[in-house]
Structures are given as structure tokens and as C-alpha cells.
Amino acid sequence: MKEKTIEVLKSSGEKARFSIEKLRTSLRHSGADEKLAQQIVDTVRDELYQGISTKEIYNRAFALLKNKKSVLASRYKLKKAIYELGPTGFPFEKFVAAILEYSGYKTEVGKIMPGICVFHEIDVFAEKNGNISIIECKFHGEEGRNCNVKVPLYINSRYEDVRKKWEERNNGPKTMNPGVVVTNTRFTQDAIAYGKCVALDLLSWDYPKQNGLKDRIDRLRLYPITVSHLLTNREKQFLLSRDIVLCRQISEDRFFLDHLGISETRKEKILKEIGMLCEQ
Template sequence: MKEEEFTIVKASGEKVRFSIPKLKKSLRRSGAEEHTVSQIIDAVRDELYQGISTKEIYNRAFALLKKSKSIYASKYKLKKAIYEFGPTGFPFERFVAAILQYAGYQVKVGQILQGKCVSHEVDVVAEKDEEHIIIECKFHSDRKNKCDVKVPLYIHSRYSDIIANYENGNNCPTDGWVVTNTQFTKDAIAYGTCSGLQLLSWDFPKNNGLKDRIDRLGLYPITVSTLLTNSEKQFLLGRDIVLCRQLLKDTFYLDHLGVSEERKSNIISEIKLLCSETSVNEQH
């Protein structure tokens, strides 16, 4: 049986045809060399069966990447790493703020802004030059949950109320954003685009979604590390260390965790590689 004839099951329960090109693309995003990608494709192809889950395929590919080079596995698990921010959405808000901060914005998290009618708690406020952005972050710990049209409808009404309060004042917000770690439905995208909201999800806008920005800027979440334990990651998140880059500046947290010097050196080396290498080799 040809590989494209195998049916695989997504996390949502949806059944789709297995796609070698899609798997190859995701493996290449990890930065793995072409021969490594080919070896993993061959290994996964040999283990296919009808009804295999995307989770099983991911776990197999992840294990093979980690065996080849841990940094490949770290970059490959980017999407899963963001889900590990849970269960609350606060680390995700800090993560979005950190991405904007590294892009040159002055950011604040959890601000109360007065609208014309009522006050509103805004997840992130970002300013740079003439831009004054207010951002609502929608974090989902379950990848099956998408942001439907009710989300931009609600956010647009809040944004409009805040704007109305600034009609005759300075520093009026110039943009309203909705950022999610999952996806928007077609209606959500249609309404957001029509109403003038900026939507940012895992893969939207095309070629400039969350995953693209993270890869392009090398702003990987601390949860991508394959060397830190889950409890260590939660310790760091609890101290607002959401980016690998931040841990490089505050390595003393590893001492607080009682990490040995040898392991500390390995963790720092892994993170330095993550922050310095591009996610996709130039030949790709």
C-alpha cells in the first residue's frame, strides 16, 4: 500500500490522508539536514498503519530527531511547547509581550484601560513610535479548540469602546490585536479582517503567523527545551522566564533549582544554539 493511501487521525478526531510532503516540511523546519529528514521519513513510512494518530507519528519523529541532535527535537516540538504554558493563559500573555519587546516595543501586561462606557482589562499594551497596540491573548491548552467568530466580535466591541474614550485625547490606540496559540475559524478571520482587527494565530497570516515569527526571530519559549524537566519549566515560568533568551541572562535560576554544573552547562549550550541558529537551513 502506498503511503498516501493510509488514513491518519488528527487530535480533533478528523481523518485525513497521510502526507509525506507535510511531514517533510515540519521536519525541515527543525533545521535537520536533508539526509536526517530522509531517514526519519523512511522510518515513519515503515511504521504506518491504517488509523495511526498524528500524535504517534509526531512522537516517533520527535524521538528520532532527539537521537540525531537535541536542538532539532526542540524546534520540532515548538507547537507542543506552547501548549505546555498552560493551564492558565498568563505565561502565553508574557510570551506574546516578550516577542513584541524583542521587536522594539515598550510593553505592559495586564493593564486596565478606560473605555467610554466601562473599563477593560487588556492583556498586553505595546507601543513603538506612532503605534499604540492593545492585544487580547486567547490561550487554549487543547489544540482542538479554535477561536470562533464570537472572539473577534467581542474584542472589537471592547476595542471600539476604548477608542471612543480617546476621541479627543492623545496616545489613542492605533491597532487592536487578537493573538491565539491555536487557529481562527474562517468566520473569525473574515470578521477580523473586515473590522480592521489584526489577527495572529499559529499559522495566520500565512508566512507571518506565530510559528513564523518565533522561528524568524529565534524567540523560542523555554518549554521547547528537551533538557529541562516539566517541574523546572514551571518554576521558570512562575518567575516570568518565558523565553530561552531570558534564561541566558538569568542563569542563576538554574542554581536555585539545584542543577549540577555539568547539566547547567548542557542546558545553556542547548539554549544558546536555539537562540543563534535559524530554524531552516538555507538550502531548504
């Protein structure tokens, strides 16, 4: 018998056809095996109704996954966890810098650089093997908002101003790479087309395909501390205020947890969860 088509309400306000395969893929991507993923898919499918929000579907799948294996639930909530780096974009900039540092870059957040016309504050300045990268971060605290073409247009003009001054000053063997724009949401097709046209590198939640922000975080196991459901919101904000943005930072130095005044028993649970998240 043909399955009934269910329309869901996306965070952007648009309606779309519910995709069982998309839900199954996201569950498998979190580390759930085929059996567990199918169990959750079957449960969620039985609870669907016309006009259900994608947020409600996510919350139900997350709760089911958390009940079975909490570490998988933490991985599953990655996208939401990055939104929780807000409300300002600064923790997101620190997060991007931290990812680069674990890839061998030296980074500086908020560096002031001269352009031909004016000075510019660079979100993330990164250097590796004599190659310089200027990275601008566009953080959205609300789901459903995409980066349109105005974002790369504006950032490319700033990059070009800085690049021309850099070349004018003759910085020896150091080379400036193409500019980079990183966002926690998605780019519109016009934004992607413009980026390709002017050789501006774009990095979003799912772009480039199979090498987007999500893919890189999963591959390197560089999860933000906001994925943890054992840490309270107050504790997460405390850590973020002290530039602790990665679970791996806590895993490598439990000293950061000592400041939170939590019990040894709970501390061990948190470290166990984080250890499982970060293991390769």
C-alpha cells in the first residue's frame, strides 16, 4: 500500500514533504546502527500528522536516541548545539578558530588589519606553513535563516581591501589565500555562485558537499561543548565565557570542570560522555 504523504513545517516557515530517508540518514550519521535507526524511524512515523514541525520531529527522535544511548544523542544534536553558541557570534568565531588550531593553524580572533581604504577587524586570522587565511564568520541564532548573496559580496569587498594592502607591503614568502566565509546555516544558490565567481571559499553546515562544517566536525571529533546534555546551560555559558568551546578541551584538561563546583561523581559522568564523543 502506498504510504501517505506527510507535509512538515520547516523552521523557515516553508512546507516540505517528510523524508523518512533523511531522518534515517541523520540517525545513522550520529552513530546509530541500522536496527536502532529503524526502530526510531518506525516510532516517529507512527506519530506523524499533517503540518507537524521539523522541530517536533527532531525533539522526538532526540529523546528516543537519548533513551537508548546518550552519546549518540549528543552527536545527533550537533546542529542545534552550534546555534546554542549564541546569542552573539563571538563563541562561534572561537569555535572556528579552535577547529583550525587542531588542524595545525596558528589563529588570532579579532585581529585588526589595514586595508587600502580603511582598517578591518578580522574574525579569524589563521596561518599555516607561510599561508595566511582571512576568515569571516556569519552566525545566525535562529534556524531557517540562510546567508544570501549580500554576505559574500560584503565580505569579499573587505577581503580585497586587505589583500591589496598586504601585497603592497610585500610580506616576503608569506602568501595570502583566497578569503573564506563560514556560516552555521546555509548559503543561497546566488551566494554560492558569487563565491565561485570571485574565488571566495564558502563553508556552511552542508557546503561543500561531504566537506561542510558538519562533516569536518564529525571527522575530527571537534564537537562544541554545547552538545553535552550533562552540562547545564549555566555551566556551558561559564565555559564559553572562558573561551572553552570544544569538548576536547575539557577532555584534555579536567581543570576546567573544577571551577564549576560539581561533584566528583557527576564530573566523571561528564568526562566519560566527552571521552566517548571525542574518541576517533
